[in-house]
Amino acid sequence: MKKEVTKIVLAGEGGQGIQTIAKVLSTALVSAGYFVSYIPQFGPEQRGTPSVSFIQFSKSEITYPKFDTADIVMVLRRRAINTIMSYIGANTQVLFDSSTIARQKFSINNSKIFAIPATKLAEEQFGNKNQNILALGVLAKNFLDYPENAMWEIISSQLGKKFAKNPDLAIKAKAAFDFAYNFQLETKKFSKPEYDTCEEIIVKKNSDRLAVIIPKYCKGCGICIEKCPVQALSFGKTLGVYGTPTPDIDIEKCITCGNCFRFCPDSAIKVSPTQK
């Protein structure tokens, strides 16, 4: 935090928590005595559209909220890359989600490129809803040098209502934050992207039944997985509208009971017998 004005761009997909990250960071920086400018930008439909935040902070007043080149760029989803590329300069530090984006996307010389496989870690260890908490842990430690306990206090107060309603979410969020704060960022050797968005309808069938999954409708709530009586559904590697994994189906196990599509709140899955 040595520069006179530090400029940050955060980008992902609507619903992924980008604006939550921005609000927490802005609050934390104000608490640390900085002047802060924060401008959110997202499309008319929040779902699945790029969500971007522009933050500046300084020890003196910020006179103009717009800027051309950022000191720090964080991008969590491939669909948001085009929105942020012009803000990356030769000295910009770039943080990306290596489980959804390939390193080759950032072909700028001299950029300082760092990564955390946030989607993979969230899915496998901390729950889908904690991708943004993982990002906050990394930003606090590696990019802002912000004290761990002080940042967690601000996260807890900002997300207090959500945590009160869902104590399990709070426990997992704390674990995700502690993990990310102490995470050794990937630098030269990056993970291979395992997850990706899909604009197409996914169809799986055998001689008896046909399943249709629509990733762009799926919010990754997992209700269908919970309601399937034969464990034919599990989260796969395709990302849905909020950048969280969508269900995959083992069509041979399915008994066409209909629970998944009856309970899906977004009509994102349908299974039916094939016509004989």
Ligand code: SF4
């Ligand atoms: S139709 Fe029934 S058995 Fe088949 S995937 Fe859906 S919930 Fe599971």
Ligand code: SF4
């Ligand atoms: S219930 Fe619908 S929205 Fe929820 S994970 Fe299943 S397919 Fe996606």
